[in-house]
Amino acid sequence: MLTGLYAILFYVATAVLVGGLAYRIRLYWNTPAPLKIPTTPAPTTEAGVALRLAREVVLFESLFKSNKWIWLFGWIFHAALLLVVLRHVRYFINPVPDIIVFVQEFGIYAGFAMIAGLAGLWARRFLVPRVRYISAPSDHLMLALLMAIGLSGLTMKFVAHTDIVAVKAFFIGLMTFSWQPLPADPVLLVHLTLVALLMIIFPFSKLLHGVGLFFSPTRNQADNPREKRHLAPWAAKLEAGEGPK
């Protein structure tokens, strides 16, 4: 019963996440950017653009220029999240690759770092009047959700251990469509429910920023408008339809 419920929950969550993201990506892909609007400092070549995006993704370059506190908390949170996610890969594949074995240790510390980063970001929502002003209830809830996921995860590691062998069997079972029982451990169930919720919310929320960056015309365009004519399909139609007045 419980296993069935969570199995369905994760199938639905995965479908929503993948389908929702695919829909958004297709939407962004198909929506033209009719004008060249890269912001300075704009690279002049496509290779330069790739480098710029890489720096944004890895280092949060613009945010660093902008605000050191947000950068610090934000970067710590994201880097820690990456390690934590990598650590969790071991629940989904067999045998576990060396690199994943290698990050296990770091993944644990990353769990704390993630909470610290989130706490910093959340504190700003209360303490900085400008940020308080722009925060909607959903912005607080998002942080609460991530925080709860992190805390429930850490609880399982340090306070109330769960049968991770069974958990792994459950997830491998999900992927091979041969369901295995999920331990009825309250902390685990909370953790998993929240993760599924996050997956479902993802494509409908500001978490889309992860995809948005790559489609942001101010960041992903090369600065070469004089050399290369840039014309959106709808603008080409407009052009074909009429000459100058």
Next chain:
Amino acid sequence: MADMSDYIMDESEIPDPLERPEIMPGSMEGLKPFIAKPDHQSALGFPGELVDNWQEKAIGKMGELLGKYRSLQVYLDSCVKCGACTDKCHYFLGTGDPKNMPVARQDLLRSVYRRYFTFSGKYFPKLVGARDMTKEVLDEWYSYFHQCSQCRRCSVYCPYGIDTAEVSMAAREIMDSVGVGQKYCNEIIGKVYKIGNNLGLPKKAIQSTLEGLEEELEEETGLKIRMPIDEPGCEVLLITPSADLFAEPHIQGLMGYAKVFHEAGISWTLSSYASEAANFGMFIGSYENMREVSLRIRKAAEELGVKRIIFGECGHAWRVAYSFLNTLAGPFDFLDPRYPSPQHICEFTYDLMQEGKLKFDKSKNDQYRLTFHDSCNVARASRMGDKPGGQFELPRAILRATCNHFFDMAEDTIKEATFCCGGGGGLLTDDLMDIRIKGAQPRMRALQQVREEHGVTHMAAICAICKAQFTKVMPHYGFDMDSILSVHQMVANAIVMTGSIQAKELEENANAAAAEGQAA
């Protein structure tokens, strides 16, 4: 901290240009520019007044724009409310009104987007801050989307490059489409269609101005420097803001261009049909109107049979020219492929300097201790020359070559971090004077700093709007209205033209000095 700085006298006198104000909700709420009259609207293809089913129309238009502009769609979805942009807008720094924080300005439109176009906003409006499109919302849009100069400073600092200018443009286009336009911008675009330029100067008036300037130039230099209009068969079509024909210090810049062209021996002409570089179609976010204005330039170039198009000093005009013209009115394959098209007058002058074709007597500008205002549309939305950052280096190289005393303002207020003059984006109108004065504050403080540190007396700019704006607002910050200069005004002062009175003077002085040296 405040106590500390009290002891450091000269620093406490000039507040930091980046100083964050306390937030003061509603402080700029009432400010609205005049609404366009029905005939201003209809000339641009917009309804004359608020249409009956305006809500439906507005939402429809928003949907249309979401499909046409990836920027809008992505930016409305991607903001995480991190707050990094909240202290980046000069209008927020100058007013403290939280709705002038870039993210809050976007939210005015994002809240409506969420309500009608997203799952969460349709079903959980309170949770995600979604709002119905009401008359109050429309009024708020009208007020705050006309307190944005589309300067893109916020975009530089946003981790996703979210550009509030794109949102402002969309909002203005939606408002135009339901009949609520801004008088200043729309009336001006109408004048371009009817007469050819923003100021509504007819050809006769331009001609007599040019004749007057030619006489002045001859008197000054002893040379017959021509300033032609509508002359076919010239090498260059000069597209310059009509303010260059009319206002101070713009006109001195125009005389500078004329001198450079003459010295280079390159024939040029203005066009009465395209007697305007500015393109307010951009400010109102209208691709169609922006294109219409741009096509006039192409048509003039074709009809006059020129080989090159060169733009005079104008900020947003250069953005449209550099970034959009090829898209809107290209391809420019009928021009001489050896030159970039279009080209900026600074690129032209700089190239001549590199070739050693221009001679300057810097001492002619010794009465100035100079700094340079990076106009935001040039700084953040275009380029000059063939290397990134050329838009910063070229004008500075020209100023350094023509003036002995040049000092930059604080690094975090120039180049890509530059502050708008406060009058860009269609705000250069008396009915918005309050926000213009307050929005100039960061730039003015940075200028006050270099006045203290280096005794700077003047600031040069390459934007017609900046120049007009500074002339008006500088007196509010303790500067004379003529402390703002054109870059090519400095060129005009310092250039020593072949065979000119100045050249002879220089020679005589040199001879005299040599003679003195021998005598001694």
